[in-house]
Amino acid sequence: xxxxxxxxxxxxxxxxxxxxxEMKHVVVGEAENGDEAVRVFTELKPELVLxxxxxxxxxxxxxxVELKAINPAAKVVMVTAVQQDIISQQxxxxxxxxxxxxxxxxxxxxxxxxxxx
Amino acid sequence: MTSKPDVKLxxxxxxxxxxxxxxxxxxxxxxxQVVDAEVSSGTLEDALSRHEFKDAAAAVYLSLKETAPxxxxxxxxxxxxxxxxxxxxGHSFPKGAGTTPAEEVMLTELGNIVLNALINSLLNALKRSxxxxxxQFIEGxxxxxxxxxxxxxxxxxxxxxxxVTIGIKSDKCVSNSxxxxxxxxxxxxxxxxx
Numbered sequence: 001x002x003x004x005x006x007x008x009x010x011x012x013x014x015x016x017x018x019x020x021x022e023m024k025h026v027v028v029g030e031a032e033n034g035d036e037a038v039r040v041f042t043e044l045k046p047e048l049v050l051x052x053x054x055x056x057x058x059x060x061x062x063x064x065v066e067l068k069a070i071n072p073a074a075k076v077v078m079v080t081a082v083q084q085d086i087i088s089q090q091x092x093x094x095x096x097x098x099x100x101x102x103x104x105x106x107x108x109x110x111x112x113x114x115x116x117x
Numbered sequence: 118m119t120s121k122p123d124v125k126l127x128x129x130x131x132x133x134x135x136x137x138x139x140x141x142x143x144x145x146x147x148x149x150q151v152v153d154a155e156v157s158s159g160t161l162e163d164a165l166s167r168h169e170f171k172d173a174a175a176a177v178y179l180s181l182k183e184t185a186p187x188x189x190x191x192x193x194x195x196x197x198x199x200x201x202x203x204x205x206x207g208h209s210f211p212k213g214a215g216t217t218p219a220e221e222v223m224l225t226e227l228g229n230i231v232l233n234a235l236i237n238s239l240l241n242a243l244k245r246s247x248x249x250x251x252x253q254f255i256e257g258x259x260x261x262x263x264x265x266x267x268x269x270x271x272x273x274x275x276x277x278x279x280x281v282t283i284g285i286k287s288d289k290c291v292s293n294s295x296x297x298x299x300x301x302x303x304x305x306x307x308x309x310x311x
Contacts, residue, residue, distance in 0.1 A: 008251070009222060009225065009226045009229075010222055011206070011219070011222045011223055011226055012226055015206075053248075054229070054248070054249055054250075054251055054252075055251065056251050059248055061248070081229050081230045081233035081234070082233055082236075082237065082248075082249060083233070083234075083237040083241075084236075084237055084240050084241060084246045084247075085241050085244075085246070086240075086244075086245070086246030087246045087248065090246075102229075102230050103140050103141050103143075103144045103145070103230055104144065105140075105143060105144055106144075
């Protein structure tokens with residue numbers, strides 16, 4: 001699967017990239033904020049976006065809404081340490097495909113990717 | 118600073134933070150656990166003084182406003198960064214004079230995960246939500262860190278403070294970190310009454 005990783009933390013992007021590569025997925029792009037994410041998403045048309053929730057500037061929730069407006073079929077998995085019941089529900093209502101909570105296990109990422117594929 | 122037992126606040130650390138640390142232990146190279154949790158009353162400076170400052174400390178902090186005004190700080194001893202890095206990422210970073218940018222990124226992500234575990238627990242208990250701010254990093258002595266946090270915390274205000282000591286170890290090293298959650302009294306009482 002062609003994946004776009006969006007996270008303001010370079011270490012997290014690198015860690016996720018390594019895991020995806022090990023799983024034979026292709027990381028087609030990375031973005032460290034919401035505006036960059038929307039631009040790269042439009043340009044590269046990834047099959048899946050792994051999107052952080054808390055970033056400087058636009059939140060992941062705002063970015064999710066923008067991505068779904070560009071492509072309602074976009075598959076967007078939120079990757080976040082935020083595990084608040086109300087926010088999780090809001091993310092799903094706005095079209096998130098799944099939510100992966102940090103810190104996540106290798107198997108959890110693998111399972112989410114299988115479901116999305 | 119007076120101490121008073123507070124079962125509800127302590128249970129945040131004992132249950133939810135422990136679960137988070139257990140997960141970190143499963144995904145990282147180290148073993149992470151709550152060593153101690155205590156509740157006290159005092160100012161931010163009173164709280165931070167519980168950390169043993171040698172020369173300086175590295176701090177990651179988050180502040181919530183509106184829904185549940187709360188400030189959380191995770192303090193590290195910079196001389197332990199190499200051990201924490203090995204336990205968290207499985208490797209250490211090239212050494213610099215102080216905390217390097219790579220170490221700062223690592224500590225910030227660790228703080229983001231640990232501090233959000235407490236926020237999640239608190240807000241879910243209150244049946245509320247709030248998008249947390251981006252975690253901030255600062256390094257310095259007690260005065261510098263207190264001064265920086267003065268931007269988001271009233272330095273004269275008395276808080277109910279939950280202090281959690283986290284033990285971090287691998288087969289090669291041992292370290293620890295302190296987490297402080299500063300509750301304004303009305304919020305602490307609201308939690309007690311749940």
